[in-house]
Amino acid sequence: MESFKEGKIPYLHCLDCGYNFFYPRDRCPRCHGGKLESRLSSGRGVIFSYTEFQGGIYAIVEMEEGFRLYANVREKVRIGDRVVAVPGKGRPEFVKG
Amino acid sequence: MILGFGSTVQKTYPGTTFELLSSTLDKALEMAHLDRGKIDGLIATFLPGTFDGNLALHFYTGQLAQYLGIRPRFLDYVDFGGASALAMLYRAEKAISAGDADNVVIIVGGKASPVRERKVTADSVDRAYQGIRLTPFDEVFRVYDDLNPVTDYALVATRHSHLFGTTDEQRASIAVKQRFNAQGNPKAMYKDPLRLEDVLSSRMVSTPLRLLEIVYPVDGFHVFVVGKSGGKSDLRPLSVKYFGEAHWPEMPPELPDIVSTPAVESSKGARPLLEKMDCFELYDSFTITVLLQIEDIGLAEKGKGGRFAQDVNFTYQGEIPINTGGGSLNVGQPAYMSGGVILEEALIQLNAMGEGRQVKGVDMVLVNGIGGWNRAHSTTLVLGE
Ligand SMILES: [Zn+2]
Numbered sequence: 001m002e003s004f005k006e007g008k009i010p011y012l013h014c015l016d017c018g019y020n021f022f023y024p025r026d027r028c029p030r031c032h033g034g035k036l037e038s039r040l041s042s043g044r045g046v047i048f049s050y051t052e053f054q055g056g057i058y059a060i061v062e063m064e065e066g067f068r069l070y071a072n073v074r075e076k077v078r079i080g081d082r083v084v085a086v087p088g089k090g091r092p093e094f095v096k097g
Numbered sequence: 098m099i100l101g102f103g104s105t106v107q108k109t110y111p112g113t114t115f116e117l118l119s120s121t122l123d124k125a126l127e128m129a130h131l132d133r134g135k136i137d138g139l140i141a142t143f144l145p146g147t148f149d150g151n152l153a154l155h156f157y158t159g160q161l162a163q164y165l166g167i168r169p170r171f172l173d174y175v176d177f178g179g180a181s182a183l184a185m186l187y188r189a190e191k192a193i194s195a196g197d198a199d200n201v202v203i204i205v206g207g208k209a210s211p212v213r214e215r216k217v218t219a220d221s222v223d224r225a226y227q228g229i230r231l232t233p234f235d236e237v238f239r240v241y242d243d244l245n246p247v248t249d250y251a252l253v254a255t256r257h258s259h260l261f262g263t264t265d266e267q268r269a270s271i272a273v274k275q276r277f278n279a280q281g282n283p284k285a286m287y288k289d290p291l292r293l294e295d296v297l298s299s300r301m302v303s304t305p306l307r308l309l310e311i312v313y314p315v316d317g318f319h320v321f322v323v324g325k326s327g328g329k330s331d332l333r334p335l336s337v338k339y340f341g342e343a344h345w346p347e348m349p350p351e352l353p354d355i356v357s358t359p360a361v362e363s364s365k366g367a368r369p370l371l372e373k374m375d376c377f378e379l380y381d382s383f384t385i386t387v388l389l390q391i392e393d394i395g396l397a398e399k400g401k402g403g404r405f406a407q408d409v410n411f412t413y414q415g416e417i418p419i420n421t422g423g424g425s426l427n428v429g430q431p432a433y434m435s436g437g438v439i440l441e442e443a444l445i446q447l448n449a450m451g452e453g454r455q456v457k458g459v460d461m462v463l464v465n466g467i468g469g470w471n472r473a474h475s476t477t478l479v480l481g482e
Contacts, residue, residue, distance in 0.1 A: 004236065004237060021351065022237070022350070022351075023234060023237065023238060023348050023351070024233075024234050024237070029347070029351070048256070048350075048355075049252040049253070049255045049256040049259070049355065050252065050255060051248050051251035051252050051255055051303045051304050051305075051306075052303070052304040053244055053247070053248055053251070053302065053303035053304070054244075055242040055243075055244065056242060058241035058242070058243060058248060059252070060252060060349070060350050060355070067350075067351075068350035068351065069237075069240075069350055070238070070240060070241050070243075070348075070350060071240060071241060072240065072241050072242070079255070079256065079259045091236075091237075091240045092240075
């Protein structure tokens with residue numbers, strides 16, 4: 001998870017079925033296979049949904065590798081906007097790009 | 098059958114949580130014409146922080162029984178959040194028919210004010226208490242400074258509008274119609290007439306959800322007493338006509354989409370009965386929660402819930418009455434779980450105790466509970482004779 005602190009997004013790739021997922025598990029949630037490989041995302045994704053509240057903007061981002069995650073976003077966005085991960089406060093945050 | 102029920106709901110209860118529970122139990126037992134000595138089963142649920150501010154109680158159900166003076170043959174604990182109350186009723190009926198207990202009390206609620214005063218919710222208690230982790234991987238999951246569950250449902254509302262063109266006015270009309278119903282409910286905390294403009298001009302909390310679309314967490318308990326028929330209870334001999342539960346344990350980003358809830362599955366077996374329902378009590382933590390269930394249980398097609406909310410008169414005077422007592426949006430949400438509020442209202446309607454908001458001739462009611470972190474659980478219950 002060191003890469004996460006540096007603003008990069010690691011994910012897990014299933015060598016059996018090819019499924020990519022983000023929240024850590026030791027088995028593939030799709031095929032239950034155990035041959036997993038840790039990879040680093042390109043950091044590029046699109047906004048799947050978002051909300052703006054007192055603490056800022058947060059969103060579900062769909063990464064180009066196919067998995068989605070919750071994340072902070074630094075600027076106003078709409079669904080479908082292209083975003084990219086940048087180093088944030090101990091974790092990646094997203095900006096338009 | 099349900100022998101009795103009772104509730105105490107108030108903004109801030111000054112005494113201890115045990116006192117609040119004990120007095121509520123007495124109300125339910127009084128209606129059931131039973132004393133505590135006859136209770137041999139107990140089912141309860143709990144959310145962190147809602148029992149005198151304690152994050153957890155060690156062996157919760159045992160401590161409740163000890164304090165209440167109950168010697169159980171049967172104990173159970175259900176942790177589906179807002180969907181718990183309905184699952185507990187189903188489990189109580191099963192335990193009784195299996196001979197595991199004769200009279201079971203169901204306990205849902207608590208004292209939410211200690212959490213509320215810390216300006217967090219039960220789903221975000223890690224923001225206010227030291228050294229708390231909510232998942233095994235908080236570092237990657239709790240990355241955002243969220244306001245769960247408000248922000249979670251806000252994401253759903255944003256996406257619902259994006260996919261289906263659902264408008265703020267459509268969601269707001271749910272709050273307006275439920276408030277109309279609340280005016281006939283003496284237990285409702287909010288009873289002033291509400292207009293669409295009032296909802297739309299209320300403070301934005303988490304886009305697109307505004308203040309008047311969100312429940313207010315309060316102190317309170319709902320207690321239900323379940324036993325065999327043939328006792329002294331004056332209530333109708335109601336039983337569970339259908340029960341379904343479904344659990345979607347994935348984190349929402351991993352679902353195919355976030356605009357459906359497990360109610361799609363839990364309500365499946367109730368679809369053939371929909372026409373026979375005299376009213377619906379749908380979990381209403383937010384306006385969007387009601388809208389999702391309208392679609393997911395099949396009152397409207399997926400994506401058409403907004404239009405339904407706007408066009409259908411679903412007040413207690415209408416053709417498809419929904420949340421006849423105003424729901425938790427107006428009663429308040431005891432201990433961050435509304436399951437007791439909707440179940441109690443179903444029993445009130447079925448027993449013609451609805452005073453100023455009684456639907457005529459209620460024989461069958463569908464109740465749907467949604468709960469758990471990120472709406473992971475749904476329970477659907479049909480009650481009738
Ligand atoms: Zn796989």
